[in-house]
Amino acid sequence: MSNKITKKELNSVFIRNLLGFQWGWNYEKMQGLGYCFSILPALKKIYGNDSEMLKKSMKTHLSYFNTTPAMSHLIVGANIAMEEEIGIEEAEDAIVGLKTGMMGPFAGVGDTIFITIYRAIVFSIAAYLALEGQGIGLLIPLLCGVGVILVRYRFTMLGYTQGKKLAAGVAGQMKDITEAASVLGLMVIGAMVPSVVNATLPVTFSFGEVSLSLQEMLNKIMPGLVPLAVVFFSYWLLGKKGMNSTKLIFVLILLGIIMGNLV
Amino acid sequence: MNSIPFITILILALYAGLAQLDAISVQIGPYSPLFGGAVTGLLLGDFQAGLVIGATLQLMTLGVATYGGATIPDFLSGSIMGTAFAIMSGGGTEYGIALAVPIGLLLTQMDILGRMTNVFFQHRADRCAQQGNARGVEIANILGILPWSLTRFVPVFIGLLFGETVVTAINEWIPAWLMNGLKAAGGILPAMGIAILMRYLPLKKFFPYYIIGFVLMAYFSSLFSIMGVSLLGVALAAIYISNKKMTSVGVTAVYGMDDDMEVEIDE
Numbered sequence: 001m002s003n004k005i006t007k008k009e010l011n012s013v014f015i016r017n018l019l020g021f022q023w024g025w026n027y028e029k030m031q032g033l034g035y036c037f038s039i040l041p042a043l044k045k046i047y048g049n050d051s052e053m054l055k056k057s058m059k060t061h062l063s064y065f066n067t068t069p070a071m072s073h074l075i076v077g078a079n080i081a082m083e084e085e086i087g088i089e090e091a092e093d094a095i096v097g098l099k100t101g102m103m104g105p106f107a108g109v110g111d112t113i114f115i116t117i118y119r120a121i122v123f124s125i126a127a128y129l130a131l132e133g134q135g136i137g138l139l140i141p142l143l144c145g146v147g148v149i150l151v152r153y154r155f156t157m158l159g160y161t162q163g164k165k166l167a168a169g170v171a172g173q174m175k176d177i178t179e180a181a182s183v184l185g186l187m188v189i190g191a192m193v194p195s196v197v198n199a200t201l202p203v204t205f206s207f208g209e210v211s212l213s214l215q216e217m218l219n220k221i222m223p224g225l226v227p228l229a230v231v232f233f234s235y236w237l238l239g240k241k242g243m244n245s246t247k248l249i250f251v252l253i254l255l256g257i258i259m260g261n262l263v
Numbered sequence: 264m265n266s267i268p269f270i271t272i273l274i275l276a277l278y279a280g281l282a283q284l285d286a287i288s289v290q291i292g293p294y295s296p297l298f299g300g301a302v303t304g305l306l307l308g309d310f311q312a313g314l315v316i317g318a319t320l321q322l323m324t325l326g327v328a329t330y331g332g333a334t335i336p337d338f339l340s341g342s343i344m345g346t347a348f349a350i351m352s353g354g355g356t357e358y359g360i361a362l363a364v365p366i367g368l369l370l371t372q373m374d375i376l377g378r379m380t381n382v383f384f385q386h387r388a389d390r391c392a393q394q395g396n397a398r399g400v401e402i403a404n405i406l407g408i409l410p411w412s413l414t415r416f417v418p419v420f421i422g423l424l425f426g427e428t429v430v431t432a433i434n435e436w437i438p439a440w441l442m443n444g445l446k447a448a449g450g451i452l453p454a455m456g457i458a459i460l461m462r463y464l465p466l467k468k469f470f471p472y473y474i475i476g477f478v479l480m481a482y483f484s485s486l487f488s489i490m491g492v493s494l495l496g497v498a499l500a501a502i503y504i505s506n507k508k509m510t511s512v513g514v515t516a517v518y519g520m521d522d523d524m525e526v527e528i529d530e
Contacts, residue, residue: 018288018289019284019288019289020288020404020405021287021288022287022288023284023287023404023405023407023408023411024381024384024385024388024403024404024406024407025287025332025378025381025407025411026378026379026380026381026382026384026385026407027378027379027381027382028382028385028386029385030332032385033381033384033385033388033400033403033404033407034404034407036388036392036400036404037400037401037404037405040397040400040401043397044397049397050395051395052395054395054397055392055393055394055395058392058395058397058400059389059392059393062385062388062389062392062400066331066332069287069288107331111328111330111331112463115328115330116326116328116460116463116464117464119325119326119328119460120325120326120460120464121493123295123297123321123325124321124322124325124456124489125489125490125493126297126318126321127297127317127318127319127321127322127325128318128322128489129489130297130301130314130315130317130318130321131314131315131318131319131322133311133314133315134314135301135310135314138292138297138298138301141291141292141295141297141298142291142292145289145290145291145292146291148289148290148291149289149291176504176507179465179500179503179504179507180500180501180503180504181500182464182465182468182469183469183472183496183499183500183503184493184496184497184499184500185460185464185496186461186464186465186466186469186470186472186473186476187472187473187475187476187492187493187495187496187499188476188489188492188493188496189325189457189460189461189464189473189476190472190473190474190475190476190477190480191476191477191479191480191487191489191492192322192453192457192476192480192489193454193457193477193480193481194477194480194481194484195480195484195489196322196453196457197450197451197453197454197457198450198451198453199447199450199451199454222481223481223482224477224480224481227451227454228477228481230451230454231454231457231458231461232458233454234454234455234457234458235458235461235462237458238458238459238462239462245326245327245335245455245459246336246368246371248455248458249323249364249368249452249455252448252451252452252454252455253364253444253445253448253452255448255451256444256445256446256447256448256449256450256451256452257440257441257443257444257445257447257448258444259444259447259451260440260443260444260445260446260447260448261440261443261444261447
């Protein structure tokens, strides 16, 4: 019934999905506009430029959508395969089901891997090198970013060829990847504590001729004790009701003002 | 305080506008406070200062991300302006960090404004789809770039243009104890990024790896580097996964599926 999707349309969908998926992000439909924009080259090919089917399909895809952008490629790819095989007329319920059913679980896995862990590893190493004055650290996010783009390209193609089947398969594989990446991520941020948090207690007690430096005493107990204490204080505060990162900034600035004026 | 050449102000403001497009697409780097500080430092002739200010803000915000479209403070614009003011006033990196944080917090509202404005383009696209106008839908999404970029371009442009006056005023009435305190605060703010990540990652399940990482850098920082720690982390992660697979193979064997076992080992 419809025209066959070729590599050309898939590539064009991939580029739009990569760059333009959130240009139209808004509070009403979130990524809905970007989703429709990304999938349009395929829709035009399947339904032709001027048809009732295209109109109907566009309206479907302008609806609410929100997931991790990196994961959206799989859904868009699978969506194209379904529309090509069955068409929006009969497949509308299945397509809406695929989109709304997958965006939640995919956001859960995707935010963890592509945002939280990715940053914990890539950007903390880069920032650490930059703190040491090594500009070469800036290359790390750029190189890893190219890797992510390749993965996202693969996702578009995988989604298209595997269609609906892949949801379960991906979720299974992602669990191992998430765990392995969590191990690495936690080790890196554990190592960050003593190396990037710069906190000291420059207090000296004087007893006549003898003076004791508090910081030296603490270093003997354990190096990095004060940074670790500040980190766990922040960690503990973040677990409190009504606490968020913006409030934590003020708490830490206040703590800094106190620590900076100790004599 | 030296003033920033107009052309540099324009370039930095354009950079902030374009970097926002990186933030909402590939996130390859320019959107990060780290790059913002470094680029500003490079343009204003003090790359090292830019690196340090950018890196500190980056570490502070490691765990702060727009999950599900939540609004976060604009620390990229903060990083650009903080670095610029620090270099032009000769105030040092701590001074830049101390300025960048409140600027980033203040600009939070601009993000909300941009995301709200885009509702207009969504409605426009809805109307175009009703008429079967595919081109119109595409244009609506492309126009969505404008609110995203302008909400970053305008504040950075205005901030850098009038920054000199503002910064001079701040310097005149800020007391020494507050400045010292803000400098110390710059040192401990990275704790926030680490703490947020600890909340998001499965710390309770994998705490031994956190301790290993800490010990390596606290006790052996002269021998080890972050790269060394990450390599060790990759090794331990691989060991963890392969141990897990062995255990699950063992469980299968117990349930009498040992016929398959040789095959699995061969693989």
